[in-house]
Amino acid sequence: MNLANTPVITLDGPGGAGKGTVSTLLAAQLGWHFLDSGALYRLTALAAMNHGVELSNEAAVAVIAEHLDVRFEQTEKGTKIVLENDNVTEAIRDEAVGRNASVVAAYNRVRDALLKRQRAFAVAPGLIADGRDMGTVVFTEAPLKIFLTASAEERAKRRVLQLTEKGQDVDFDTVLADIVERDERDTNRATAPLKPAADAFQLDTTSMSIDAVVSHILALARERGLMS
Numbered sequence: 219m220n221l222a223n224t225p226v227i228t229l230d231g232p233g234g235a236g237k238g239t240v241s242t243l244l245a246a247q248l249g250w251h252f253l254d255s256g257a258l259y260r261l262t263a264l265a266a267m268n269h270g271v272e273l274s275n276e277a278a279v280a281v282i283a284e285h286l287d288v289r290f291e292q293t294e295k296g297t298k299i300v301l302e303n304d305n306v307t308e309a310i311r312d313e314a315v316g317r318n319a320s321v322v323a324a325y326n327r328v329r330d331a332l333l334k335r336q337r338a339f340a341v342a343p344g345l346i347a348d349g350r351d352m353g354t355v356v357f358t359e360a361p362l363k364i365f366l367t368a369s370a371e372e373r374a375k376r377r378v379l380q381l382t383e384k385g386q387d388v389d390f391d392t393v394l395a396d397i398v399e400r401d402e403r404d405t406n407r408a409t410a411p412l413k414p415a416a417d418a419f420q421l422d423t424t425s426m427s428i429d430a431v432v433s434h435i436l437a438l439a440r441e442r443g444l445m446s
């Protein structure tokens with residue numbers, strides 16, 4: 219990893235804080251690469267499910283993570299994610315896969331297996347890294363670290379809207395309970411728990427528009443000399 223030459227902006231925070239949308243827009247505006255690290259945990263969970271691996275079996279799930287056969291292909295419609303020659307771009311967004319991703323993400327050996335793969339995304343001209351431990355574990359030397367938050371209710375509202383737009387019938391209270399449960403697991407796990415890096419800039423997006431969040435981060439990047 220040569221961070222001296224490759225600037226990295228890390229965006230960490232709980233699910234639904236807007237990281238995905240904000241990161242994609244930042245990467246597009248800066249012309250930088252984008253790492254969706256959550257997708258790697260989702261892919262590990264999906265591969266384990268596909269291969270009939272018991273999710274409670276840490277060693278077996280770690281082997282799956284070590285041998286993940288995945289390609290991220292850039293297309294006109296965005297990033298296409300291919301797992302063992304199957305297009306799983308949509309499948310990994312499934313709620314059940316998300317829940318299982320949170321389970322496998324608590325395993326030390328799985329996180330270790332995915333570390334090198336994540337760092338390999340740091341190539342010129344720069345990287346926007348989206349996740350939970352980008353600033354605290356994976357890219358500790360990043361010159362700009364952002365921690366995005368929003369209230370659990372606001373995040374549930376955004377999630378319900380997203381799922382309704384996809385034509386799914388969802389119940390607010392169920393989505394909220396799921397978000398609270400996942401936060402709890404991500405925050406309290408022993409390995410790489412969800413928390414802001416000591417040098418992270420914290421931004422509460424509850425009542426901010428996406429554009430306002432993006433502008434704010436771009437201003438910080440400019441201040442730090444990461445862009446002209």
Ligand code: DC
Pocket residue numbers: 233255256257259260316319320321323324348349350351352400404
């Ligand atoms: O952001 P997401 O919903 O796609 O993430 C899926 C799960 O993976 C979520 O439970 C948190 C976990 N995760 C993690 O532990 N570390 C990361 N860097 C990214 C995601």
